[in-house]
Amino acid sequence: MQIEVKQPNGIYMKAEIKKILPESLLVAYDVLLKPDENVAYENCRVLRQHPNGNRPFKIGEVVEAYIQKGELCGYQMAKILDIKGQFAVVESLNEPKAVEIITFDSCRDGNLTTPLSFEKMKQFSIPVPDDMRSYFEQPDSFKDLYDTIESIHIDYDSDDGNIIFWSHSDAIIRKVKILSDFFMSDSRQKMQFLQRKEHVKKVDKFDNGKVAQYVEEFDILSDLMGLAIGSQGTNFARARHVEGINEIVYHQSSVDEDYVTVKIFSENSEAAEQARCILEYVLHSVEVPRRMMSRIIGKNGATIQEIVDKSGVIRVQVEDDDHESEKVNFIFTGTKETVSNAELLIQFHLKHLKEMQEMRDELNHSVPRNAPPPLQQHNSSATISSTTSKNIFLESLKQLGNNSSSRGRNTNGNFVDYNGDSRGRGRGRRGGGSQRWRGNREPLGAAYDESY
Numbered sequence: 001m002q003i004e005v006k007q008p009n010g011i012y013m014k015a016e017i018k019k020i021l022p023e024s025l026l027v028a029y030d031v032l033l034k035p036d037e038n039v040a041y042e043n044c045r046v047l048r049q050h051p052n053g054n055r056p057f058k059i060g061e062v063v064e065a066y067i068q069k070g071e072l073c074g075y076q077m078a079k080i081l082d083i084k085g086q087f088a089v090v091e092s093l094n095e096p097k098a099v100e101i102i103t104f105d106s107c108r109d110g111n112l113t114t115p116l117s118f119e120k121m122k123q124f125s126i127p128v129p130d131d132m133r134s135y136f137e138q139p140d141s142f143k144d145l146y147d148t149i150e151s152i153h154i155d156y157d158s159d160d161g162n163i164i165f166w167s168h169s170d171a172i173i174r175k176v177k178i179l180s181d182f183f184m185s186d187s188r189q190k191m192q193f194l195q196r197k198e199h200v201k202k203v204d205k206f207d208n209g210k211v212a213q214y215v216e217e218f219d220i221l222s223d224l225m226g227l228a229i230g231s232q233g234t235n236f237a238r239a240r241h242v243e244g245i246n247e248i249v250y251h252q253s254s255v256d257e258d259y260v261t262v263k264i265f266s267e268n269s270e271a272a273e274q275a276r277c278i279l280e281y282v283l284h285s286v287e288v289p290r291r292m293m294s295r296i297i298g299k300n301g302a303t304i305q306e307i308v309d310k311s312g313v314i315r316v317q318v319e320d321d322d323h324e325s326e327k328v329n330f331i332f333t334g335t336k337e338t339v340s341n342a343e344l345l346i347q348f349h350l351k352h353l354k355e356m357q358e359m360r361d362e363l364n365h366s367v368p369r370n371a372p373p374p375l376q377q378h379n380s381s382a383t384i385s386s387t388t389s390k391n392i393f394l395e396s397l398k399q400l401g402n403n404s405s406s407r408g409r410n411t412n413g414n415f416v417d418y419n420g421d422s423r424g425r426g427r428g429r430r431g432g433g434s435q436r437w438r439g440n441r442e443p444l445g446a447a448y449d450e451s452y
Contacts (some may be wrong), residue, residue, distance in 0.1 A: 001153035001166065003027070003116065004075065006043040010094045011074030012113075015039075017153045020166050022118050033071060044116040046151065046168050057107055059083055065090045066106040069098070077110060114168065121166055122173045126180055128161045130232055135191040136163065145183060149175050196251060216264040216272035219253055224281040224333070225260050227314060239264075239278045244271030248279070277337055284339035285319070286346050287327045293318070295353055296330070296346065303349070304330075311341035 004012040005027055013034065019026035024038040057063060057080055065078035067090070078090040081099070088107060091099050114120075128136055135141055142154045142163075153166040165176045220228050229236055240248055244267040253259040262279060266272040288296050297304045297318075308316055313334035320328050330346065332339040 001046075001151055003044050003046050004113065005029075005039050006045075007072065007074065009069055009072070011069050011072065011076045012045065013072060013074040017166075020118075020121060020153060020155070025116075031072070041117045042115070045113040046116055048112050048114055057083070057088060057104065062093070062110060063090070063107045064110050064112075065092070065100070065102055067092065067098070067100045067102060075108075080107075116168060120168050122168070122170055124165045124173050124176055124180075126163045126165075126184065128156075128163060130161070132184075132188060132191060133158065133161050135187065135194075141187065144186065145176070145179070148179065152176065200251070214266050214269050214272055216266065216269070216276055217261060218276060218280055219256070219259040219261055220250075220279070220281060221283070222258055222260055224283075225250075227281045227333070228262070228279045235278055239275040242266075242271050242275045242278075244268055245275050248275065277335060280336055281314075281334065282336055282339060284332045284334075284336075284343065285329045286332065286343045288330055288346065288350065290326055290328050292350060292353055293328045296349065307342055307345045307349075311345055312338040313342050314338075316342070 001017045003015055003017060003025070005015045006012050014030045015027035016030070017025055018028050018036065021038075024040055025044060026036060026038050027044075028036045059080055059082060061080050063078060063080060064075045065088075066073065066075050067078065069076065069092070077093045078100075079093060080088050081091055082089040086104055087101055088104060089099065089101055090107070091097055136156050137158060142156075145152065145154065149172060151167055151169060151172055155164040155166070156162075157164065165173065167173050167176075227235075230238075236248060239245065246265040246267065248262065248264050250260050250262045253261045264272045264275050264279075266275070295303070298306075304316060311332075311334070313332045315333050317331045317333075318328060319331050332342045334342070
């Protein structure tokens with residue numbers, strides 16, 4: 001935002017606002033002879049646009065003329081003594097008086113400026129997403145707005161993550177509000193392009209064999225890249241700090257647009273494998289017999305929630321597209337290690353349930369036919385009877401809905417989501433899912449744009 005600052009000799013010099021404070025302005029002058037300084041508001045003014053454009057001047061008229069006074073040049077009041085073609089002979093009104101010959105471009109009306117004060121300054125702020133904060137710390141990140149809208153000053157508060165726009169004009173602030181959404185969208189695209197450009201440079205560097213001795217490459221579903229990156233990039237930071245890791249880069253897969261290719265450059269295979277275990281998130285399906293589904297879920301989802309907590313997976317969804325099938329798919333989301341742990345717990349619990357069923361059957365067949373059964377099977381989630389597999393599934397969902405609220409937390413503090421819609425859609429997968437359980441994990445990291 002350009003203003004004019006009054007100097008001790010009475011002239012007004014052009015300056016650029018660098019910082020807006022309640023008591024003063026930090027300004028930088030256009031000339032190298034004047035260092036940056038804090039100036040009081042009463043010595044500052046801003047130039048307004050002339051509504052009628054430039055008009056012809058007359059002899060004897062008092063104008064503001066841009067003339068030199070001492071070592072500095074600036075505007076001061078002057079009287080036109082004579083006019084010759086495109087030149088005017090002017091005499092300064094301030095002491096000591098001086099006569100100068102200047103062009104008409106260096107003359108303007110004397111009533112085109114407005115005094116500044118902190119109360120007259122208008123502002124408008126925009127919150128910055130976490131993944132874009134580092135981008136706006138670059139000095140040229142606001143260049144497009146400065147080129148498009150005149151008379152604005154932009155501050156970026158890196159601590160609070162806000163962009164603050166300042167102007168003396170309400171009309172200019174309205175223009176900023178109109179452009180704000182477009183500006184943020186365009187800035188994200190530029191940021192992603194610059195990041196991709198940087199990744200390409202890194203890939204070329206390591207592909208040329210300058211540093212890395214070992215390269216590990218694998219693909220991750222685009223929908224899971226937020227998990228792989230982690231909150232504010234924590235997972236990638238943790239993987240890069242593994243001893244022996246030179247660099248980790250990722251880019252859109254050239255084979256399948258639904259995937260992102262991750263490359264790990266390291267000094268040895270052990271370091272690369274350790275970093276891969278941190279970053280590689282997958283969807284893994286475990287088949288469960290339909291007749292065992294309610295017991296795997298448990299009362300109010302307690303059993304499956306315990307499996308989620310102990311295994312360390314992010315979430316589990318029950319996929320039941322084919323109601324006639326004897327199998328139901330439990331879809332786990334997590335790293336390869338955590339989904340493997342979840343499958344281990346499922347298979348171990350299924351083995352136990354089958355053994356208990358065999359023991360019940362054997363005991364029930366060993367007693368006389370007329371005697372009451374010594375052991376009666378109970379199910380905490382749904383009564384096992386001659387009901388069809390489909391009715392068992394629906395009864396389990398119904399009881400889950402009746403015995404719990406739509407959302408809640410178990411005693412371990414982990415998030416549990418009971419969704420009665422058996423055709424619901426789960427995040428990170430195109431298929432449906434009747435219920436979801438989530439582990440006690442950190443939130444998703446920076447959102448991944450497929451154009452990235």
